[in-house]
Amino acid sequence: MSDYGDSDYDMGGSDAYSSGGDDFSYSGDEAEASSPVAKGAKKSFVVLDKEELRERLGAGVSQVVELLCISDAEATRALRFYKWDLTKLQEEWFADPEAVQVKVGLVDEQPSTRRKEEVCKICFESFSVQDMACARCKHYYCKDCWRGYIHTSIESGPFCLDLRCPDPECKAAVPRRVITAVVDAAHQERYDDFAINSFVDDQRQIVWCPAPDCQNAVMSMHDQLGVAQDIFCRCGNAFCFNCKEEAHRPVDCDTVRKWMIKNSAESENLNWILANTKPCPKCTRPIEKNQGCMHMTCSQCRHEFCWLCEGSWAEHGERTGGFYNCNRYKRAVDKGEVDEQEQRRQHARQSLERYMHYWQRWAENDTSRKRALRQMEAFKSETQELISEYTATPVSQLRFITDAWMQVVHCRRILKWTYATAFYAFADPVNATKEAKARLAQHQEFFEFNQGQAEHYLEKLHGQVEKQLNTFVRPPPSPPEGEAAAAGSEAAGPSGRDQQGWAKFREQLIGLTDVTRIHFEKLVNEFEKGLDEALKEYDVPMAQASTSAAAATAAAAAAEEAAAAKAKAAGKAPADSRRITRASKRRQGPVDQEQAAIEHEAGYWQCSHCTYANEAMDSQECELCSQPRGATR
Amino acid sequence: MSRSPTAVAQRRIQSELRDWLQHPPDGCKLVQYEDLRTWVIQLLGPESPCQPQLYTGQTFHLRILFSERYPLEPPEVTFLPPSPVHPHIYTNGHICLDILYDGHNGGWSPALTINKVALSLRSMLASNTDNRRPPGDADYCARMRGRSPKETRWEFEDDSV
Numbered sequence: 126m127s128d129y130g131d132s133d134y135d136m137g138g139s140d141a142y143s144s145g146g147d148d149f150s151y152s153g154d155e156a157e158a159s160s161p162v163a164k165g166a167k168k169s170f171v172v173l174d175k176e177e178l179r180e181r182l183g184a185g186v187s188q189v190v191e192l193l194c195i196s197d198a199e200a201t202r203a204l205r206f207y208k209w210d211l212t213k214l215q216e217e218w219f220a221d222p223e224a225v226q227v228k229v230g231l232v233d234e235q236p237s238t239r240r241k242e243e244v245c246k247i248c249f250e251s252f253s254v255q256d257m258a259c260a261r262c263k264h265y266y267c268k269d270c271w272r273g274y275i276h277t278s279i280e281s282g283p284f285c286l287d288l289r290c291p292d293p294e295c296k297a298a299v300p301r302r303v304i305t306a307v308v309d310a311a312h313q314e315r316y317d318d319f320a321i322n323s324f325v326d327d328q329r330q331i332v333w334c335p336a337p338d339c340q341n342a343v344m345s346m347h348d349q350l351g352v353a354q355d356i357f358c359r360c361g362n363a364f365c366f367n368c369k370e371e372a373h374r375p376v377d378c379d380t381v382r383k384w385m386i387k388n389s390a391e392s393e394n395l396n397w398i399l400a401n402t403k404p405c406p407k408c409t410r411p412i413e414k415n416q417g418c419m420h421m422t423c424s425q426c427r428h429e430f431c432w433l434c435e436g437s438w439a440e441h442g443e444r445t446g447g448f449y450n451c452n453r454y455k456r457a458v459d460k461g462e463v464d465e466q467e468q469r470r471q472h473a474r475q476s477l478e479r480y481m482h483y484w485q486r487w488a489e490n491d492t493s494r495k496r497a498l499r500q501m502e503a504f505k506s507e508t509q510e511l512i513s514e515y516t517a518t519p520v521s522q523l524r525f526i527t528d529a530w531m532q533v534v535h536c537r538r539i540l541k542w543t544y545a546t547a548f549y550a551f552a553d554p555v556n557a558t559k560e561a562k563a564r565l566a567q568h569q570e571f572f573e574f575n576q577g578q579a580e581h582y583l584e585k586l587h588g589q590v591e592k593q594l595n596t597f598v599r600p601p602p603s604p605p606e607g608e609a610a611a612a613g614s615e616a617a618g619p620s621g622r623d624q625q626g627w628a629k630f631r632e633q634l635i636g637l638t639d640v641t642r643i644h645f646e647k648l649v650n651e652f653e654k655g656l657d658e659a660l661k662e663y664d665v666p667m668a669q670a671s672t673s674a675a676a677a678t679a680a681a682a683a684a685e686e687a688a689a690a691k692a693k694a695a696g697k698a699p700a701d702s703r704r705i706t707r708a709s710k711r712r713q714g715p716v717d718q719e720q721a722a723i724e725h726e727a728g729y730w731q732c733s734h735c736t737y738a739n740e741a742m743d744s745q746e747c748e749l750c751s752q753p754r755g756a757t758r
Numbered sequence: 759m760s761r762s763p764t765a766v767a768q769r770r771i772q773s774e775l776r777d778w779l780q781h782p783p784d785g786c787k788l789v790q791y792e793d794l795r796t797w798v799i800q801l802l803g804p805e806s807p808c809q810p811q812l813y814t815g816q817t818f819h820l821r822i823l824f825s826e827r828y829p830l831e832p833p834e835v836t837f838l839p840p841s842p843v844h845p846h847i848y849t850n851g852h853i854c855l856d857i858l859y860d861g862h863n864g865g866w867s868p869a870l871t872i873n874k875v876a877l878s879l880r881s882m883l884a885s886n887t888d889n890r891r892p893p894g895d896a897d898y899c900a901r902m903r904g905r906s907p908k909e910t911r912w913e914f915e916d917d918s919v
Contacts, residue, residue, distance in 0.1 A: 247829055247868040248766055249773035264869075269766070273830045274868055281861055291869040293857070
């Protein structure tokens with residue numbers, strides 16, 4: 126998806142999820158609930174459970190059996206040899222069938238024995254040929270010996286899939302019918318599992334879901350493997366197809382790996398250092414003060430200083446308050462100068478602080494995501510029933526709440542990774558030109574603005590679903606007695622007022638879920654497209670955007686006008702007509718004359734908060750987000 | 759209807775014994791088989807097609823131990839000391855040869871017989887020109903004292919010797 130124009134706003138028809146392939150059933154509520162991805166976005170993966178994997182494997186094998194006229198065992202072996210790549214097998218086979226047969230180890234069909242009895246080459250006893258079995262090589266063994274041979278092989282691991290005739294000189298594959306005829310159920314199951322494992326492990330486009338108890342596999346239809354791809358398994362796990370870490374779009378796998386390594390190496394230490402130490406004012410080595418007076422001597426550079434004001438100890442003494450106090454520090458606090466000192470100290474450990482800044486936000490969003498996930502589970506298992514009862518709404522119609530929770534979980538994860546990526550993407554460039562630095566600053570501003578926007582709606586949505594929802598987890602106030610009598614039953618629905626509040630809550634939550642999703646899709650898409658490209662789309666000349674607030678406002682006004690016109694044509698609310706500079710978002714005060722004229726002409730006013738097009742012209746509150754008209758973000 | 763493995767092993771060993779006594783392989787002589795589970799084979803040092811002649815005129819003794827799961831499981835085959843000096847044979851008699859072991863890189867097949875094993879070992883001696891023990895021989899023997907070669911994880915990378 127490249128465009129989040131106005132027309133996307135109302136997407137979500139019945140076919141919204143359809144592009145994921147026919148077999149990706151989205152009708153199951155688990156599947157849908159666990160995929161808060163863009164409606165209408167291209168789904169390029171299929172979740173396969175064991176049964177589906179078995180079917181696909183079987184279909185692949187039968188295809189080869191038909192195509193090349195070989196046995197199922199040979200087809201399996203050939204496919205395994207070519208990593209289940211049918212096209213490659215086919216190409217090589219038709220180019221030079223004998224070479225493939227030699228490579229894979231297929232043998233020509235030998236004539237059957239004419240005798241009625243044969244000696245089993247394992248137990249050396251004679252059997253009627255009917256009681257024996259053989260591969261294409263026609264080396265006969267009795268069924269008991271076959272069973273022992275195949276069981277032993279299955280017990281020793283996945284190499285049983287390449288099982289050959291027991292004859293040491295013979296390369297013939299043991300056909301499936303021999304295996305199924307002699308092995309017991311437990312061994313058969315293990316054998317099938319090995320085959321499925323091979324089917325998944327040997328193919329680059331299929332991976333197992335890494336969740337601990339999940340047995341599903343996922344097949345990617347992405348044309349490009351080896352890049353990050355978010356996968357939402359039916360078990361609820363969201364992971365990256367490429368690196369198997371948690372899903373992390375729009376961040377690439379390398380950044381995630383770097384970030385995780387950095388975290389595991391530094392976070393614990395850093396937390397402690399920041400909480401418990403100050404850097405030596407001279408050599409900046411962190412110093413822990415665990416006892417004693419304020420007179421510090423750095424163990425490394427021997428610099429003597431005051432712990433409180435961090436000034437040289439030479440300037441301290443009786444007159445500055447002695448060893449346990451510091452008048453200079455007190456005065457500085459009184460005069461408000463301490464901030465400056467604080468700044469100096471921060472400067473000394475700027476890189477640490479910078480990392481901590483991003484890490485904390487990363488970690489907070491992670492915690493928040495996990496909590497949201499638990500809350501969602503709690504909602505599904507406990508609260509849902511209560512709310513259904515108190516608001517007289519069938520559980521099936523409470524899906525919008527789960528959807529909101531899922532959106533929160535999904536967005537928390539995206540947000541979390543945007544902090545990791547920002548840490549690397551906007552690091553102070555070394556030896557960069559002035560222009561490059563300016564462009565980077567502009568990128569950062571643009572990115573942070575979008576991030577801030579997305580975060581803002583997420584916070585709102587999170588608050589709504591976390592707190593507002595709770596107000597409905599209690600019995601509705603019982604109606605006045607007269608009414609109750611009139612209703613004639615205790616189970617009468619909730620009072621009219623409560624019902625109204627509930628309807629409003631529902632509408633708002635659905636709207637907010639949508640708006641949040643749109644903002645996050647935008648954030649992700651712009652980042653993936655490259656910020657340069659994204660900026661271009663706003664049609665704002667770079668220099669202007671960053672240097673002239675006035676020009677930016679003008680450009681933004683033009684963009685807004687264009688968006689409004691488009692929206693009018695489509696008869697829908699513009700999803701986005703946002704400006705890109707902070708200057709414009711600081712615009713305050715009542716709607717000005719010109720604005721009023723435009724709105725009048727358009728026939729709606731646009732909420733400056735959520736961009737919803739309100740058709741009630743005299744209303745002073747947005748219908749969707751309930752923010753006062755003209756309020757700033 | 760499934761036969762117990764012990765009975766299978768018993769019958770199979772008896773058939774092999776019968777076969778061996780009728781057509782003993784070249785340069786091999788069965789010297790002990792009273793207890794059907796333990797055989798001792800006398801191996802005549804083969805003449806080598808190339809110089810130096812390392813084993814001509816010497817005799818060695820192979821001990822074969824059959825397990826209850828024979829022939830699905832390979833027999834335990836070792837040289838009784840003194841074992842021939844060979845880059846794949848340790849002083850304690852353990853032999854690094856793929857057909858003597860099962861598992862994923864082993865070459866044992868239940869269709870192999872002691873007859874074939876004995877012939878393989880003789881040809882292994884015949885083709886050798888390197889009068890050395892395997893690297894780490896002393897270490898290995900110290901570590902494996904009294905244990906079966908089946909407990910070793912063998913790597914059969916070198917087929918040339």
